[in-house]
Amino acid sequence: MRAVLLGCPGAGKGTQSKILSARLGVTHIASGDLFRSEIDKKSPLGLKVQDYVKKGMLVPDSVVIELISSKLDACKEGWILDGFPRTHDQAEALDKWLEQNGQKIDAVVFIKMGEDEVVKRLTSRWTCGGCGAVYNLLTKPPQAEGKCDACAAALIQRSDDSEATVRRRLMVFNDLTAPLISYYKHAHDYFEVEGSQPMDAVTATLEGILAAKKA
DSSP, X not given: OEEEEEXXXXXXXXXXXXXXXXXXXXXXXXXXXXXXXXXXXXXXXXXHHHHHHHTXXXXXXXXXXXXXXXXXXXXXXXXXXXXXOOSHHHHHHHHHHHHHTTOOOOEEEEEEOOHHHXXXXXXXXXXETTTOOEEXXXXXXXXXXXXXXXXXXXXXOOGGGSHHHHHHHHHHHHHHHHHHHHHHHHXXXXXXXXXXXXHHHHHHHHHHHHHHHHO
């Protein structure tokens, strides 16, 4: 089973991908983790990516595809892609690579959420300034207000999690994703799941969709 899981920042696609890959017996491939791993290993691809990052440049699609495809090729049992593709051009390039290698995407699932719900969820996230533990005032609040349960250090809010920054991130995401969603609706079996439900309900819905495609 090969699937692409899409979702805006805060939709929980990373968490859901990890849960689903374990339950369905496939590999979870997070593009961000893969980039960091290759850079840390100082592999030829990792050095190539690092060079672009150091220069403050976007990593070209050709390099991204090369990195992702090297991982996909090793996952014979199947995979769930998280964080990739991000654009229409990347989706087309991925499909071309899969076709050349006798593979195809079985399902594309978009975890959708309203903007206000995303803002509420992300601006509720606070991080321990000491040990780095992450809390969410809605779903995982600290026992003592403003203090870490583990080390009692003060909790801070990252600039990434301020309302203004979150809304800017969503604007960029929507601009990039609209053409991507349109492409996948026409090119593949496409599904949407409401991400504002309780996490277990989202997991159950996603698992039902992917398990059916796997069968």
